[in-house]
Amino acid sequence: MRRIAILAEGAFEWHHGKTATGVIKYGQDPIVAVIDRANVGKDVAQALNAPFGQGIPVVRDIYEALKLEPDTLLIGVAPTGGDLDPIWRSQILAAIEAGLNIVSGLHFFLADDAELSEAANKYGVTIWDVRRVPDKKRVAQLVPHRTGSKTILMVGSDCATGKMSTALELDIEARRRNLDSAFVATGQTGIMISGNGLPVDHIICDFIAGMVEEMVLDFADKHEWVFVEGQGALNHPGYAPVTLGLIHGSNPDAMIFSHIAGLTTVDGYENAPLPSLKRLIQMNEEAISWIRPEPPSKAVGIALITHRLSEEEALAEIKRVEEETGLPTNDPMRFGVANLMDALERHFAE
CATH class of the missing domain: 3.40.50.720 (NAD(P)-binding Rossmann-like Domain)
Known part of the structure; x- marks a missing residue:
């Protein structure tokens, strides 16, 4: 230690x-x-x-x-x-x-x-x-995951919206339910925590999807549930290419969408207003559909960061977002991820 x-x-x-x-x-x-x-x-x-x-x-x-x-x-x-x-x-x-x-x-x-x-x-x-990239090159080949495995990618409306924390909390909750689960790190902090993974934002763009694909295939071969840490956001003016490479490389079976309560623009970009949550979610679902139209990959829950709100305000905002999107919502750090894990289990049971 x-x-x-x-x-x-x-x-x-x-x-x-x-x-x-x-x-x-x-x-x-x-x-x-x-x-x-x-x-x-x-x-x-x-x-x-x-x-x-x-x-x-x-x-x-x-x-x-x-x-x-x-x-x-x-x-x-x-x-x-x-x-x-x-x-x-x-x-x-x-x-x-x-x-x-x-x-x-x-x-x-x-x-x-x-x-x-x-x-x-x-x-x-x-x-x-930690961000030093392995000395290899790999272009994505769109290899299907092992039948029966479940790969879930965290996506979001911006950087630092709790994607890593949500993936870690879901991995903890899955193992608490005696499910065979693993966390896949794709950024420096996740790698420091888990001891393995890929720093996708330091990989040459042509090889992001391929190297992520190889890593996720390995995890999916070994585990039933695979929770992949997300990076950036498709709507981010600076980091969208990393996000797209990660979406296509991980080829997720489902997604959890992360957002900070009250966020109206991309952080640091006042001229980049956020679309509605429904539109943001739709954008991510569209991006994965380009390479896997069937079976479709859907966002099945929302991780909402509410640390700027009182507990009463946070609970009200969670309820409002659920009503707006029709998706189960929670703040993973304040109230846990039990309902998000419930939603994932229901999704894969259908």
């Missing part, structure tokens, strides 16, 4: 800090501290207003974190573009000099940086660049 300190300087919140929050909530290794000077003195639960992370302190810098004896520094920020913020470099170097291994999900590969690589060699530590 690693003892992890998480670097989340300036971004310990739900969007750009989603790597930190995901690893804290779902990872198996103990988290000894989070580094973010804006929230010093709080614990994780207080900083995020979350029902998890009690007792994990938020500290000022790597030097305070070292007092808690971590052996690993994990970069917990997922910035747009994935570059290394210059203000993080001194803290990463200090961690290396203290003998900590480094885990990073940035598009910028730390192991390829001369200064950081030289320091890692000098102090005998490893740098794991």
